[in-house]
Amino acid sequence: GKKVYFNNPMWPGEAHSLKVESILFKEKSDYQEVLVFESSTCGKVLVLDGILQLTEKDECAYQEMIAHLPLCSIPSPKTVLVVGGGDGGVLREISRHSSVEHIDICEIDKMVIDVSKKFFPELAIGFEDPRVNLHVGDAIEFLRHVPKGKYDAIIVDSSDPVGPAQELVEKPFFETIAQALRPGGVLCNMAESMWLHTHLIEDMISVCRETFKGSVHYAWTSVPTYPSGVIGFLLCSTEGPHVDFFNPINPIEKLDGAYHHKRELRFYNSEMHRAAFTLPSFLKREVRLL
Numbered sequence: 001g002k003k004v005y006f007n008n009p010m011w012p013g014e015a016h017s018l019k020v021e022s023i024l025f026k027e028k029s030d031y032q033e034v035l036v037f038e039s040s041t042c043g044k045v046l047v048l049d050g051i052l053q054l055t056e057k058d059e060c061a062y063q064e065m066i067a068h069l070p071l072c073s074i075p076s077p078k079t080v081l082v083v084g085g086g087d088g089g090v091l092r093e094i095s096r097h098s099s100v101e102h103i104d105i106c107e108i109d110k111m112v113i114d115v116s117k118k119f120f121p122e123l124a125i126g127f128e129d130p131r132v133n134l135h136v137g138d139a140i141e142f143l144r145h146v147p148k149g150k151y152d153a154i155i156v157d158s159s160d161p162v163g164p165a166q167e168l169v170e171k172p173f174f175e176t177i178a179q180a181l182r183p184g185g186v187l188c189n190m191a192e193s194m195w196l197h198t199h200l201i202e203d204m205i206s207v208c209r210e211t212f213k214g215s216v217h218y219a220w221t222s223v224p225t226y227p228s229g230v231i232g233f234l235l236c237s238t239e240g241p242h243v244d245f246f247n248p249i250n251p252i253e254k255l256d257g258a259y260h261h262k263r264e265l266r267f268y269n270s271e272m273h274r275a276a277f278t279l280p281s282f283l284k285r286e287v288r289l290l
């Protein structure tokens with residue numbers, strides 16, 4: 001029959017295509033168009049406003065890295081906040097940490113949560129953890145009412161800074177994150193592709209260097225279906241007890257919860273953690289990490 005392909009916009013003039021078997025869901029929420037389709041090669045795919053968010057095949061890389069890079073960098077994370085992350089995948093990973101007692105998640109679009117529960121049960125299982133407190137709303141508003149120094153770790157699992165997530169890369173937002181973290185607390189923020197967004201990364205790093213007086217580092221990993229096949233993370237710590245992001249003080253291998261929800265880790269381990277912070281020379285120069 002007719003070949004139907006979804007084209008994920010990579011950068012002007014570039015796109016990554018996935019063959020579509022069938023469309024499973026397509027509706028507009030109050031914030032964006034939500035699309036789910038069955039692909040020929042990567043399982044089910046979640047798309048928001050035409051931009052690929054995750055596929056069943058490689059979501060493990062993104063969700064495991066964005067959750068364990070921060071949580072394995074501090075001795076005993078207890079309180080965690082997730083900004084975005086409405087598909088539940090990051091929650092699934094956080095719940096591997098038995099030291100965690102309280103998880104807040106602030107997702108602006110309830111349709112993303114409902115769609116994930118229906119089509120991505122292996123991710124939405126994260127919402128079943130009794131430590132999870134769901135807040136549906138704007139994270140900027142949510143963070144305004146958070147007591148100073150409440151969280152050990154904050155994970156910003158956002159979509160691209162266009163549309164609903166635009167404000168999540170601006171300085172005021174990072175300032176509210178810093179005040180919500182305890183001394184020596186950590187932020188892990190999705191930070192785009194080193195091949196496509198070096199100026200955005202440069203801007204984010206300079207804002208974070210002004211805002212987080214501990215340390216600021218860029219890490220990256222392979223997610224084949226993301227633009228250019230890689231995605232980055234900004235790891236920041238507030239002033240206080242030193243955080244050595246390069247050597248996990250709380251290695252996942254020693255956690256009993258490493259095997260959780262009857263699901264083993266598929267991607268993250270302590271070697272991948274260390275490797276994630278090694279950077280190509282062009283990036284070191286671009287973001288003045290030389």
Ligand SMILES: NCCCN[C@H]1CC[C@H](N)CC1
Nearest residue numbers: 052053054087157158159160
């Ligand atoms: N929990 C999955 C969220 C995915 N985050 C983003 C999707 C769009 C990409 N260009 C960047 C990561």
